[in-house]
Amino acid sequence: MVIMGEDSQRVKDKDAQEFNMSAARAVSDAVRSTLGPKGMDKMLVNSMGDVTITNDGVTILQEMDIDNPTAEMIIEVAETQEDEVGDGTTTAVSIAGELLDNAEDLLDQDIHATAVMKGFQLASEFARDEIDDVAEEIDPTDADLLQNVAETSMTGKGAELEKEVLADLVVRAIQQVTVEANDGSHVVDLANLNIETQTGRAAAESELLSGAVIDKDPVQDEMPTTLDDADVLLLDEPIEVEEADADASVSIDSPDQLQNFLDREEQELREKVDQIKATGADAVFCQKGIDDLAQHYLAKEGILAVRRVKKSDLRFLKNVLDTTIATDVDDLSEADTAKGDISRDEEDELFYVEGPEAHGATILIRGSTDHVVDELERGINDALDVVATTVSDGRVLAGGGAIEVELASRLRNYADSVSGREQLAVEAYADALELVPRVLSENAGLDAIDLLVDLRSAHEAGDTRAGLNVFTGEIEDTFEQGVVETAHAKEQALASATEAANLVLKIDDIISAGDLSTEGEEPEGGAGGGMGGMGGMGGMGGAM
Ligand code: ADP
Numbered sequence: 001m002v003i004m005g006e007d008s009q010r011v012k013d014k015d016a017q018e019f020n021m022s023a024a025r026a027v028s029d030a031v032r033s034t035l036g037p038k039g040m041d042k043m044l045v046n047s048m049g050d051v052t053i054t055n056d057g058v059t060i061l062q063e064m065d066i067d068n069p070t071a072e073m074i075i076e077v078a079e080t081q082e083d084e085v086g087d088g089t090t091t092a093v094s095i096a097g098e099l100l101d102n103a104e105d106l107l108d109q110d111i112h113a114t115a116v117m118k119g120f121q122l123a124s125e126f127a128r129d130e131i132d133d134v135a136e137e138i139d140p141t142d143a144d145l146l147q148n149v150a151e152t153s154m155t156g157k158g159a160e161l162e163k164e165v166l167a168d169l170v171v172r173a174i175q176q177v178t179v180e181a182n183d184g185s186h187v188v189d190l191a192n193l194n195i196e197t198q199t200g201r202a203a204a205e206s207e208l209l210s211g212a213v214i215d216k217d218p219v220q221d222e223m224p225t226t227l228d229d230a231d232v233l234l235l236d237e238p239i240e241v242e243e244a245d246a247d248a249s250v251s252i253d254s255p256d257q258l259q260n261f262l263d264r265e266e267q268e269l270r271e272k273v274d275q276i277k278a279t280g281a282d283a284v285f286c287q288k289g290i291d292d293l294a295q296h297y298l299a300k301e302g303i304l305a306v307r308r309v310k311k312s313d314l315r316f317l318k319n320v321l322d323t324t325i326a327t328d329v330d331d332l333s334e335a336d337t338a339k340g341d342i343s344r345d346e347e348d349e350l351f352y353v354e355g356p357e358a359h360g361a362t363i364l365i366r367g368s369t370d371h372v373v374d375e376l377e378r379g380i381n382d383a384l385d386v387v388a389t390t391v392s393d394g395r396v397l398a399g400g401g402a403i404e405v406e407l408a409s410r411l412r413n414y415a416d417s418v419s420g421r422e423q424l425a426v427e428a429y430a431d432a433l434e435l436v437p438r439v440l441s442e443n444a445g446l447d448a449i450d451l452l453v454d455l456r457s458a459h460e461a462g463d464t465r466a467g468l469n470v471f472t473g474e475i476e477d478t479f480e481q482g483v484v485e486t487a488h489a490k491e492q493a494l495a496s497a498t499e500a501a502n503l504v505l506k507i508d509d510i511i512s513a514g515d516l517s518t519e520g521e522e523p524e525g526g527a528g529g530g531m532g533g534m535g536g537m538g539g540m541g542g543a544m
């Protein structure tokens, strides 16, 4: 009996597993070469021809035009990791891919997928407990250590070249928005931090400024641009003539009528400006447009007006000034304004706005071109998340594969206590973790096999911090060398990698309304041809 449509397809059992494994492998292969400080970048061209050059796992996967359901499940791992901790996306995806690779060997030995999943789950729980055991508690106010954490998260990224300056910015920024709670814990409020970007100058000239930075000009040159202790109004409504009904048309038969009409418009704008003036406002930051005539009136009143302020900037201004955003020009009062100091950087055409309480800070990222600034912003965003996590969580680990080798060694001991076939899966899990030092050394052009042997024996000898320093090619105490990662990021990476692997392993039947085995649709314009075409088995091998 036929129950499925003509175009639909069904793949079952081993074929389904193979289909899924190779999709997952293709995804992790796509990002592996970017892992670590010596990882390479990828240039991504989308169907519009826009270019992104990045080393950031989640960005690569999001920009790739992937059209395969299994691959998308793996990409979700990266997205979860990015949302939860902001770093470790490449690690998470690579481990997920390696888990599935190793699982395939077990399935080939006729070990049932359920046993593999069970073993992976046991191993993941055990490993996360061990991370907590290995992790070191730090003083969340230790700026030097936080600097190391920030630099580690920036290595390999565009931010790397200036990582000392930028990591210092990140640490100071986080410290500015950290408050110590009554119970002694440290709380970081990232909402009090904003990022502004500007092209044209060197990355090393990036700055941390208190308050908000608004990258806009005054609407009229005659307006004042430096105002101390000003009354500031934030507005998200246009200062324009309110449009009558969209369909209503005005019919004008005589010059008088036309004059009348224009007078009415003028009158309305005049009233709006008077309303603003009545609040005592010295400056207006408006998210929407401001009519030319209204601009003229505002300038005559000596009021600074800025239009089309980004929504996110206006929200941040609201935090900095500790005020509200007014939504109706016809219903304003003094209470809608707040005190602030405004100054102008003429050269860069920026406004600096500070509130009296001095909460809120802005990182002004500078770079020579848009591509540079974009990649810097990604790197700085990740570092901010990572340092924030370190401050609030307080647990860190030695990087450069040190933690992975230590966990693998502990997992192999643990495997002896696991009965049945799950034992093999726990061992396979341990092997998968060692992918990290292996890929780190491969990407650095070092001998992965020799180094792994040395790393294992260092850990057997009790050296929990022994990792690979890719710059010297030596096995060292990476913690001491400043390669420091957060425990939370590693726990999250293992949790989401395991979850994704198990999700894929559980599938033994794929029923698709469309054709599974053909190439994915080529992106329009063909500019992204190399990135697309992961739509099926055929496309996956050659996708990268
Ligand atoms: P992810 O997206 O997973 O964060 P990265 O490309 O940022 O990927 O690489 C992170 C890995 O690089 C971590 O395992 C980290 O310990 C390692 N790493 C960072 N700096 C060094 C270094 N100097 N030597 C060796 N490994 C390093």
Ligand code: MG
Pocket: 087, 088, 089, 152, 153, 154
């Ligand atoms: Mg990283």
